[in-house]
Amino acid sequence: MAKVKIPRKNISLDMTAMCDVAFLLLTFFMLTTKFKPDEPVVVDTPSSVSEIILPDADIMTITVDKEGRVFFGVSNQTDRQEMLQAMAKKYKVAFTGSEVKEFTLTETFGSPMQDLKRVLHATSAQRAKIQTGIPVDSVNNQLQDWVANARYANRGIRIVIKGDKDADAKVMKEIITIMQEQNINKFNLITNMEAKPTDI
């Protein structure tokens, strides 16, 4: 049997164009990506069919975890600083410059004002354990002050509630009551996407 001779072809091709496109896309994605901020608590949100996308800026997030601990965070760093100063004045806790800086870099926190200093000095791994949640009971309602000061720092701020599936409805109701006392009646609830049922 005669061997069929396959002519050897040079398989190398010009990759410049592909390379161009690849880097173009790479640049695009790199610039548009916003990394998920590290959160002190893991929250498993319930799902809904709602498709409204959460805005990136001008929001305050109230997080409620499984055990009912309440965390609070504001998206804009300048607002954070202003808010902390107002709170420090009210609760008579003095913060040093580096503590204020640390606070402006903290995405979410959840501790009473008295413990906040300790939390700011802790590493992010430790924070998860030592944060006990912001008090929301009627005797010591610090969340209300945080919300009020956040709104004071930024008028157009939106309120976002991020609750764990298994959190008690009671805590949620308390938070909503706190908001309503300040005449806030519109909230965004963070949910996971879920397919809309088709048989309706």
Next chain:
Amino acid sequence: MAEVDSSGGGGKKKGPKKVSTKIDMTPMVDLAFLLITFFMLTTTFSKPKTMELNMPDKTKDNVKQEVEETRTTSIILGTKDRVFYYTGIKDPAVEQTDYSANGIRKVLMQKIKERPKGKDPIFIIKSMDEARYKNIVDILDEMRITGAQVYAMVDITPGDIELVDKYKKDNNITD
């Protein structure tokens, strides 16, 4: 694939050697695509979705409207993912259902279907303290899915808790 083509010219041998500027771009492209994949996956999957919730204004003295009792349906979110509902106010017959497609959704659909012209059914959502947050989101979601027009979330009253307790007692539900 890697080639640094140095086959320059063939004939002339004078002058400096011509070196081709072609370099092998395979590893670079590999890396670029790897990074693209990484960034693509991290961007698109971390956009959270939200659902809007409007609560009735408490401060304003809302003008109380008279509505027929039969138009209102109270939905009580109970423990262990139970849903209780009843129509009307006086001596209502409490019924139990769940959050599945054949549960509360069917009830809502039926109410909406049976409505008289121009009179949308009114759903009043009351959540017990022991209910889960998921239940609240679920019921609001059902409102959206069924297209219920008029609904509101209000505080639960002792009367509602009594009704649920009575229902549980009558039907031997203990927990």
